[in-house]
Amino acid sequence: MPLSLSIRAAQPLELETDLTVFGVWAFDPSKKLPDAIKAVDEALGGGLLALLKKEEFTGKPDQSLSVPALGRAPTGRIVFLGLGERANVKDPATRTFAAKAGRAAISDKAKSLVVVLPDGLEKHLRAVGEGIELGTYRFTKYLTGDRRPKESLETVTFVAGKKAPADAKKEIALGQKIGQAVNLTRDLSNEPSNILTPAALAGEAQKVAKAGGLKIEVFDYKEIQKRGMHLLDAVGRGSANEPRFVHISYTPTKKAKKKLVFVGKGITFDTGGISIKPAAGMGEMKHDMSGAANMVGLMAAVAAIKPNVEVHAMMACAENMPDGNAYRPGDVWPSLDGKSVEIINTDAEGRLVLADALAYAAKLEPDLLVDNATLTGACIVALGNTYSGWYANSDDAAHDFSAALKASGEQMWRMPLIEDLRDQLKSDSADLKHMGDRSGGSITAALFLREFIGKTKHWVHADIAGPATSDRATGWNPKGATGHGVLTFVSLIEQAAK
Structure with missing residues (x-):
């Protein structure tokens, strides 16, 4: 109630x-x-x-x-x-x-x-x-x-x-709806993985779309294969719970000032696949879909705000499991945009599902493309558990994202796209390796994702691995899933509407 x-x-x-x-x-x-x-x-x-x-x-x-x-x-x-x-x-x-x-x-x-x-x-x-x-x-x-x-x-x-x-009741009511939207992302992230499968996560997005009068498309496994989302296919094929791809969209009644596209990683559980994780802490991998959960909450907030901006949110949802059909280190897989990718470690699955999602999103020719994901432990090593790292491929994108962060008060720190590290992604058997060395791991992950944004001029990648969950209540965040990122994305959209 x-x-x-x-x-x-x-x-x-x-x-x-x-x-x-x-x-x-x-x-x-x-x-x-x-x-x-x-x-x-x-x-x-x-x-x-x-x-x-x-x-x-x-x-x-x-x-x-x-x-x-x-x-x-x-x-x-x-x-x-x-x-x-x-x-x-x-x-x-x-x-x-x-x-x-x-x-x-x-x-x-x-x-x-x-x-x-x-x-x-x-x-x-x-x-x-x-x-x-x-x-x-x-x-x-x-x-x-x-x-x-x-x-x-x-x-x-x-x-x-x-x-x-005079507008006090209206302002408080809008704030309540936005808070409820963030809480929805928390609920989804806190759900155990035996309940929140890729199909179930897509189903939650459908509920939000129906309630908010939003358009939604959900690709099942056959459609994912038909569309050529091979990297999403690779990650999801080891699980009995088949992958899903979700595209939610909002179009204002008036002519939109801008088009913003958001993408979220939706790994509903991550064992690491063939490159299996240690048992300690693996239970926390139910939160590896926090980026996609943010997309559901974001679109619930968009439905409440009704900004004069066209907004799209995409979720690449899969479960990373190590069965006999799972993808392997050393495999070479094609991607939606045509580049071939050599698999180095199946526990670096998030950037693979995002690669296909970004390639799909880039076709919409957005004014700004933003992805968010619990992507790398390297980002936690660099910034700790309370800050996420973000990257931008243009000064304009960086300016807009920085302003949104200032307004939201969420804790994120800009990281550099160091071009010298790009050489770590060179492969002898494919166009790209999907990961580089241990050092600079969050940066090489961002550089890999940049390969799939096509001609997009303004792109931001947010690595939310640390603050997506918290081990204690601080500020407005509870213990457990936090919904970190949603308030900044809402601010970014409202900024664009102005």
């Missing part, structure tokens, strides 16, 4: 609720205290100021302070969350604040939540709606009995410090 969100003007300490969260700008306790803190101190009969001093709470980012109401206000607990300097707060910080408020409600087993927005946050209501959805996310589908949560958050009331703008 979706969260019920509302915004109103009210005295927050007069609202009956399980939890009340105040956003607090940074302040100097030796000078003027925020009005919210004064009001709560008065309602609780004093003592709060001493606690503030003891805990050194001054409203800095990441600071929080929790106090029980003890029957002195119609709320069970009051939480203060620091927002930092007012001048520095934009959508990403607002989204994080709202997510933390939601997470506090989940931790408190609250059914109702009041979030008090200080003056200034009424300019960021869409980010508030996004954050509350992202912060209250939980994947509990398979929990039963005592493991299943007994309570769930049902209502959230936002109280604006100043009069809420």
